[in-house]
Amino acid sequence: MTELKTKPTIKSVEQFLKKVENPTKKEDSFKILELMKEVTNEEPIMWGESIVGFGSYHYKYASGREGDWPLVGFSPRKQNLTLYIMSGFDKYEEILENLGKFKTGKSCLYINKLKDVNMRSLKELLSESVKHMKKEKP
Numbered sequence: 001m002t003e004l005k006t007k008p009t010i011k012s013v014e015q016f017l018k019k020v021e022n023p024t025k026k027e028d029s030f031k032i033l034e035l036m037k038e039v040t041n042e043e044p045i046m047w048g049e050s051i052v053g054f055g056s057y058h059y060k061y062a063s064g065r066e067g068d069w070p071l072v073g074f075s076p077r078k079q080n081l082t083l084y085i086m087s088g089f090d091k092y093e094e095i096l097e098n099l100g101k102f103k104t105g106k107s108c109l110y111i112n113k114l115k116d117v118n119m120r121s122l123k124e125l126l127s128e129s130v131k132h133m134k135k136e137k138p
Contacts, residue, residue, distance in 0.1 A: 089132035
């Protein structure tokens, strides 16, 4: 079985974010950093080369594959800001209705820039996702 490449590292989150070329994306990244610190009460850690993660949880699939992943995290990708959150909690759809302009993937929320979204709703989404994941822990 292949080993997951995205693991916690000792690389500097601040140095990583300072290298973001797009000024708006860099500024938004530092705002998301502070928001996730506040919501999780955790310090950020670099996961792999490009994901800033907060906290962690262990998962195991029916196939036997298992690993660890941040409770929440984000990455300032070229196309957008990618936020890693878990859905599956009761208010997920309701919060998304008030969020603003975004796209979603499996466990990803894609935002072009923070001014496109309602920050109060984003904070609630992150908070609810973290609560949900902490309840799921065995």
